[in-house]
Amino acid sequence: xxxxxxxxxxxxxxxxxxxxxxxxxxxxxxxxx
Amino acid sequence: xxxxxxxxxxxxxxxxxxxxxxxxxxxxxxxxxxxxxxxxxxxxxxxxxxxxxxxxxxxxxxxxxxxxxxxxxxxxxxxxxxxxxxxxxxxxxxxxxxxxxxxxxxxxxxxxxxxxxxxxxxxxxxxxxxxxxxxxxxx
Numbered sequence: 001x002x003x004x005x006x007x008x009x010x011x012x013x014x015x016x017x018x019x020x021x022x023x024x025x026x027x028x029x030x031x032x033x
Numbered sequence: 034x035x036x037x038x039x040x041x042x043x044x045x046x047x048x049x050x051x052x053x054x055x056x057x058x059x060x061x062x063x064x065x066x067x068x069x070x071x072x073x074x075x076x077x078x079x080x081x082x083x084x085x086x087x088x089x090x091x092x093x094x095x096x097x098x099x100x101x102x103x104x105x106x107x108x109x110x111x112x113x114x115x116x117x118x119x120x121x122x123x124x125x126x127x128x129x130x131x132x133x134x135x136x137x138x139x140x141x142x143x144x145x146x147x148x149x150x151x152x153x154x155x156x157x158x159x160x161x162x163x164x165x166x167x168x169x170x171x172x
Contacts, residue, residue: 002139003095010144013092014151017085021155024078025162028171 051167058167062160064121066152069163082159089152090123098145100124100133113146119153 062069067083
């Protein structure tokens with residue numbers, strides 16, 4: 001199976017996943033929960 | 034402003050977590066993305082990390098991304114390997130199955146290679162986050 005995404009779709013998916021991980025990991029205090 | 038409340042030694046020890054967990058959590062987090070948070074009962078964070086990194090890695094493979102080998106011979110290949118190996122078990126399974134040879138025929142195959150590398154690098158960050166939770170540095 002091969003996935004041929006457009007450049008835009010690939011960029012959107014990349015940013016979504018990166019944002020989720022950074023949103024979780026770059027918090028330091030309980031207030032930021 | 035700093036919290037003036039005093040903490041008892043027991044509370045401080047509880048916040049710091051067990052020394053064993055500070056070793057196990059990052060190791061498990063590296064091997065299975067998100068598992069380092071899950072074993073510390075951070076369910077939502079663990080599931081989000083697991084879903085994000087696994088999906089990113091699988092999309093990279095489906096986009097015919099290239100999986101780097103440790104002895105690529107080129108310094109940039111070695112850096113690519115460092116990124117890829119961050120995905121832990123996903124990388125090991127991929128190598129065992131012989132996936133990830135890449136295909137130049139697809140215009141977005143290079144994006145797939147980047148997806149694979151970044152999924153591994155993000156997993157390194159998550160393993161560090163799991164370690165910080167284990168030592169009580171983060172909630």
